[in-house]
Amino acid sequence: MNSNSCCTLSSERAVSAPPWLGLSVLLLAGFMTIFDLFVVNVAIPSMQTGLGASFAQVGFIVAGYELAFGVLLITGGRLGDLFGRRRLFIVGMASFTLTSVLCGLAPSANFLIGARVLQGLAAALLFPQVYASIRVNFGGDDSRRAFGLLGMTLGLSAIAGQVLGGWMVYADLLGLGWRSIFLINVPMGLFALAAARCIPETRAPQRSDLDGTGMVLSSAGLTLLLVALIEGPAQGWPGWSFWSMSAAMVLFALFYRQQEWRRMRGGIPLVDMQLLSQRRFALGAALVLLVYSTSSSFFLCFALLMQTGLGLDPLVAGSIFAPCSLGFILASLAAPRLVARVGMRAIVVGALVYALSIGGLIVQVRMGGAELVAVRLIPVLVVVGAGQGFIMTPLLNVVLGFVAETQAGMASGVVSTVQQVGAALGVAVVGLLFAKALTTDDGVIVQAGQYADAFVAGMFYNLGAAMLVYVLLLLLARAR
Structure with missing residues (x-):
């Protein structure tokens, strides 16, 4: 055992005293990787001005991270199983911090694209260790609390990408402009590396060569x-x-x-296909895909409606979106306790609230049209955030709870990959609907009222996906 570790070395069994201090480090890592997935959206205009980036280059700046992140998540989870999850956490965090420096100091758009790809690869090593370490080191009620905190953290990181990221770009901290959204990772990454010794080292008991x-x-x-x-x-x-x-x-x-x-x-x-043949895990993976497809696409459409359609700056747009985080936080704090008390019914009710709130948002934007007053959306945004919190926060614990501890890293890699595929799928479908609604027959892009129509068109996918989530949750509740 490492004499510098403040926690106990573990093979696959949960430690007797759950490492709550280590959990805080894992949550920080989860926040950083997902924050960097979303924050770039609010900095696009600043990047175009500062780097002279074309629309195609901006697309690759966004997509490069997403692509590299999604591609190696399964491998990252398996590497943690084989060589130790804390060890891979340290390698991943060190790499993520270094590549964040490269992103923040990028002298050109092409350099930033390459740095974002490397940053995504580092995130793929880091992120699965968060899931797997929690799955192995926490059990019972502690597991529900830990995964509840993780779900809340991941949801808040996506929201913070809009709110905090918008403020950072607007405030032009230290004259850094958009570069601050990457360089903020440096102090957080150094802190996580220093505190990583409080994460127990765990690995799969059965070692083999990497496939x-x-x-x-x-x-x-x-x-x-x-x-x-x-x-x-x-x-x-x-x-x-x-x-x-x-x-x-x-x-x-x-x-x-x-x-x-x-x-x-x-x-x-690399992936035991018998894992995917388990009905409950397969249903859970489908739920993760659908939920995260609605989350990612919603953030994109809302940012386009507020900033491009209504002409709000990133700070004001982020402030309008901020109340959504209030609903998310309150629901995230309540969800684990409700699930422990009434079981899956709490998540099922949350899914129904989520679907109904998206429907309400669609109606309100449709009625407002070109005269839409953004602040009037705040009440329904609070309910949308609460619906997300009631689903996303406890869902991770439910899905990973279906697998044995020996498959924790493998299952974590699969779930993490499904999240990224879901996010890309949602953005692809909603982006197609959004763009189609914006384009007239002669190819001319129109303005404010049409952005409201485009938002409504895109959100119909989210409404359908949310309703399907409700149905699948009912099936999953009956399968338990």
């Missing part, structure tokens, strides 16, 4: 899928995007067969 073939197949398949979902809508869904998705499906089929072959020959696969 290189599975890693290549899964990474190639995810790359083709995410490139199509992220870049396809921006380019009007050209033919290559559909070929890319088709090739991804072929690679996923090969990955499935290769993983089963490896398992049947006694090896340890």
Whole structure:
């Protein structure tokens, strides 16, 4: 055991005293990785001015992180299983901090694109260790509380990307402009590295070589899928995007067969396909995909409506969105206790509230049109945030609770990947609907009232997805 560790070394069993101090470090890491996924959206105009970036380059600045992050999450989870989750946490956090410096000091748009890809790769090493370490080191009521705090943290990090990020860009801290959204990671990353010794070191008890073939197949398949979902809508869904998705499906089929072959020959696969054949885990993964697809696309559409459509600056737009975080926080604090008391019914009710609040938001924006007064959306935004909190906060604990501790890293990588695929899917579908509603027959982009119509068109996907979440949660509650 490392004599410098303030916690106990563990193989796969939860430690007797849950490491709450270590949890705070894990939550900080979760916040940083998701914050950097969303915060770039509010800094796009500043980046275009400061770097002379084209629209295509800005798209790659956003997509480069998303793509690299999503592609290696499964591998990152498995590496933690094999070599130690705290060790991978430290490697991932150090890499994430360094690449954040590169992003913040980028002299050109192309340099920033490359740095964002490297930052996404670092996040893919770091993020699965957060899930897996909580799954292994906390049990029972402690697990519900820990995952509740994680769900709340991840939701708040996405919201903070809009609110805090908008303020940082507007305030022009130390004259850094958009660069401050990356450089803020440096003190947080150094603190996390210093405190990482309070995270117990855990790894899977059964060691094996890393499945290189599975890693290549899964990474190639995810790359083709995410490139199509992220870049396809921006380019009007050209033919290559559909070929890319088709090739991804072929690679996923090969990955499935290769993983089963490896398992049947006694090896340890990158992803045990029997995990995905478990009905409850499969339903839970589908729920994660749908919930995070609505979250990501909602943030994008709201930012476009407020800033581009209504002409609000990032600070004011973030302030309008801030009350959503109030509803999210209150619901996140209440959700674990309600789930412990009444079970899955609490999440089911939260899903119904979420769907109804999205419907209410659609009606209000539709009625307001070009005369929409943004502050009048605040009450319904509070309810939207509460609905998200009642679902997202306890859902992670429920889904990962379906798997054995020996599969914690593997399941964490799968869930993390599903989150990113869901986010890309939601943005792709909603972005397509949004852009179509903005374009007239002669190709001229129109203004304020049409942005309200575009928001409504995009949010119809979220409404349908939220209703499907409600139905799947009912099925999951009956399957328990």
